[in-house]
Amino acid sequence: MIHTLSRETPVIVQGITGRMGRTHAGLMRAYGTNIVGGTSTRTDIKEAAGVPVFADCAEAVAATGAIASVFMAPPLETEAAVREALAAGIKLVVTVAEGVPLHDAIAIGRAVNQAGAFWVGASTPGLAIPGETKLGFLPDVCLRPGPLAIMTKSGTLSYEVGYRLAREGLGQSIWVGVGGDPVKGLRFADLLPMFFEDPRTEAIVLVGEVGGTEEEECAEAYARLGRRKPLHALIAGREAKEGVSMGHAGALVHGESGTLDSKKRRLEAAGARVYASLEDLVRGCVGG
Amino acid sequence: MLLIEADGKSLFAEHGIPVPVGVVATDAGVLPPGAGPWMVKAQVPVGGRGKAGGIARCASAAEVTAATGRMLGSRLKGHQVDACLIEQAATGQERYLSVMVDAAGYGFRVIWSAAGGVEIEQSGTAQGRLCPPDPDAVAAALAEMIADEPDAWRSTVADIGHRLARMLVERELALAEINPLFVSDSGCVAGDAKVVVDLNAVERQPLLADMIRVRPSIYADANRKLEEGFDYVELDPRGEIGLVTTGAGLSMMLIDELTARGAKPLNFCDIRTGQMRGSPARLMRVLEWITARGSLKAVLVNIFAGITDLGEFAGLLATAIESTPGLQVPVVARLVGRGAPEARAILAERQPSMLVTEDLEEALARIESIVRGRPA
Numbered sequence: 001m002i003h004t005l006s007r008e009t010p011v012i013v014q015g016i017t018g019r020m021g022r023t024h025a026g027l028m029r030a031y032g033t034n035i036v037g038g039t040s041t042r043t044d045i046k047e048a049a050g051v052p053v054f055a056d057c058a059e060a061v062a063a064t065g066a067i068a069s070v071f072m073a074p075p076l077e078t079e080a081a082v083r084e085a086l087a088a089g090i091k092l093v094v095t096v097a098e099g100v101p102l103h104d105a106i107a108i109g110r111a112v113n114q115a116g117a118f119w120v121g122a123s124t125p126g127l128a129i130p131g132e133t134k135l136g137f138l139p140d141v142c143l144r145p146g147p148l149a150i151m152t153k154s155g156t157l158s159y160e161v162g163y164r165l166a167r168e169g170l171g172q173s174i175w176v177g178v179g180g181d182p183v184k185g186l187r188f189a190d191l192l193p194m195f196f197e198d199p200r201t202e203a204i205v206l207v208g209e210v211g212g213t214e215e216e217e218c219a220e221a222y223a224r225l226g227r228r229k230p231l232h233a234l235i236a237g238r239e240a241k242e243g244v245s246m247g248h249a250g251a252l253v254h255g256e257s258g259t260l261d262s263k264k265r266r267l268e269a270a271g272a273r274v275y276a277s278l279e280d281l282v283r284g285c286v287g288g
Numbered sequence: 289m290l291l292i293e294a295d296g297k298s299l300f301a302e303h304g305i306p307v308p309v310g311v312v313a314t315d316a317g318v319l320p321p322g323a324g325p326w327m328v329k330a331q332v333p334v335g336g337r338g339k340a341g342g343i344a345r346c347a348s349a350a351e352v353t354a355a356t357g358r359m360l361g362s363r364l365k366g367h368q369v370d371a372c373l374i375e376q377a378a379t380g381q382e383r384y385l386s387v388m389v390d391a392a393g394y395g396f397r398v399i400w401s402a403a404g405g406v407e408i409e410q411s412g413t414a415q416g417r418l419c420p421p422d423p424d425a426v427a428a429a430l431a432e433m434i435a436d437e438p439d440a441w442r443s444t445v446a447d448i449g450h451r452l453a454r455m456l457v458e459r460e461l462a463l464a465e466i467n468p469l470f471v472s473d474s475g476c477v478a479g480d481a482k483v484v485v486d487l488n489a490v491e492r493q494p495l496l497a498d499m500i501r502v503r504p505s506i507y508a509d510a511n512r513k514l515e516e517g518f519d520y521v522e523l524d525p526r527g528e529i530g531l532v533t534t535g536a537g538l539s540m541m542l543i544d545e546l547t548a549r550g551a552k553p554l555n556f557c558d559i560r561t562g563q564m565r566g567s568p569a570r571l572m573r574v575l576e577w578i579t580a581r582g583s584l585k586a587v588l589v590n591i592f593a594g595i596t597d598l599g600e601f602a603g604l605l606a607t608a609i610e611s612t613p614g615l616q617v618p619v620v621a622r623l624v625g626r627g628a629p630e631a632r633a634i635l636a637e638r639q640p641s642m643l644v645t646e647d648l649e650e651a652l653a654r655i656e657s658i659v660r661g662r663p664a
Contacts, residue, residue: 139594154537247536
């Protein structure tokens with residue numbers, strides 16, 4: 001359902017009365033996202049960021065018909081928030097908090113699958129269909145409608161990529177931050193078929209990082225699904241220190257596993273182009 | 289985060305998984321426990337220690353003292369050796385057993401191999417099974433995998449596997465691996481312990497939090513993260529470029545790009561400007577750590593401000609620099625996004641010698657010219 005999101009899609013913000021929830025609900029509305037309400041445990045607050053505040057998701061969904069939710073509160077509360085959203089019938093949950101424990105993430109993933117819903121996160125700036133809607137806090141300065149689908153583990157590195165490409169006139173059809181955690185919702189390989197189906201998307205940009213096996217899984221899916229659109233990849237962490245998480249919990253190299261070489265080799269073998277620097281990626285995308 | 293073997297083994301012991309009798313030595317005068325032979329093992333949180341010379345088998349106490357003395361203070365695979373584990377050498381056939389979180393499968397993966405040892409990853413003999421995240425499911429899967437093992441130790445191995453899985457759940461671990469697991473008629477014992485902790489769960493895991501806190505030098509990066517609330521990893525104590533950056537992915541990429549240009553980054557840093565809330569404290573901490581290294585030649589500040597107000601950030605940066613008299617090298621600031629013109633004006637007034645640019649390539653080129661000692 002990610003690529004069919006639009007400015008009509010009704011979205012709620014869970015935790016809307018917090019500092020972050022209030023700020024970003026306002027910024028999302030300003031971008032054009034159809035924020036129809038929010039939830040909070042603060043029963044004394046009836047309105048925040050210009051939309052009604054409800055006691056929980058069930059109440060919010062009943063009143064607004066929301067089908068997507070953005071959760072803006074601390075990591076240790078994420079699992080309970082997702083369960084609440086799923087129970088209310090929400091079909092897309094975006095959780096931005098960094099630091100969701102691994103075993104909580106497993107439980108979230110299983111609950112989301114069981115509910116037949118989608119989860120984007122954790123540890124993500126969110127997703128956007130530029131010109132239509134954004135769920136999360138992708139900076140407006142990077143967003144510009146165009147032909148590239150961006151999928152990324154990192155927030156900041158993707159801002160840099162999106163900003164530079166937009167400066168060259170190449171905007172985005174869809175932008176999904178899958179997040180920097182090892183256990184997460186949608187993964188790179190899950191997004192490929194959506195990007196292949198999406199008529200606005202002409203090429204795909206993968207912004208990866210060392211650690212985990214997502215880039216390798218994506219390479220396998222890319223070859224299996226028939227390389228229907230060009231895939232450009234940039235992977236950070238060539239110089240990462242073995243055995244040490246580089247900020248993101250998932251960016252962890254052990255021995256040969258998760259190294260840049262392994263990812264680059266597999267992606268190139270599958271027919272993707274892998275670049276060594278930001279500048280090379282931009283030139284590669286501009287050159288087609 | 290990978291625990292050192294000694295901590296992994298004390299966690300094993302906590303959960304009833306047998307380990308050799310051992311002692312942790314931080315100086316060469318420590319007596320080995322019981323009768324020999326012994327193993328002396330450098331305690332650094334990284335794999336492949338044996339091949340790198342960090343593991344020695346010793347027949348006498350004198351050999352133990354010599355091996356401990358040789359390892360302590362040395363560097364092994366990029367880590368300073370601050371402690372050695374001295375333990376009685378275990379005997380028996382070698383097996384491999386691990387239980388880990390399977391990220392894509394939302395479950396646990398149990399791996400068993402009848403051929404343990406250092407070459408396990410290359411040997412291709414390991415078989416893995418994906419299970420629901422439940423210790424009983426892991427035990428059931430393992431029971432099938434070890435069906436060919438002799439009666440003498442099969443039930444002991446099964447019990448160890450069950451305990452390993454329960455430990456994974458109770459301590460919220462990413463990985464618990466025993467390689468080799470020594471098996472014999474007289475019992476089973478974990479020859480090594482590789483335990484990967486989830487730092488995001490440590491807040492509700494007091495035992496693990498204590499383990500990390502009592503070893504500030506070995507777990508320096510983790511302690512910094514737990515105490516300061518942001519990420520700072522020292523990459524090279526002889527590095528030349530100090531990084532004051534936000535965002536893990538972009539910081540990693542900058543390290544790669546600087547290295548490709550022949551510059552030596554000192555650190556990785558995700559300072560999280562969004563959490564600074566009007567205080568220069570984090571910036572001052574990072575500048576303090578960076579300037580503690582005499583090899584420093586330049587500082588690169590890189591902030592892509594989606595939400596952060598760069599005007600406010602520039603004020604905090606100027607204050608932090610003014611409060612860090614030890615900072616004697618050029619600072620290059622690449623600031624782009626919300627409030628960039630205000631930031632430029634503030635820094636032009638308060639830090640006139642600083643190069644402030646919106647262009648990352650220009651900032652990197654300036655750093656390169658500083659490192660190479662020629663004017664930009």
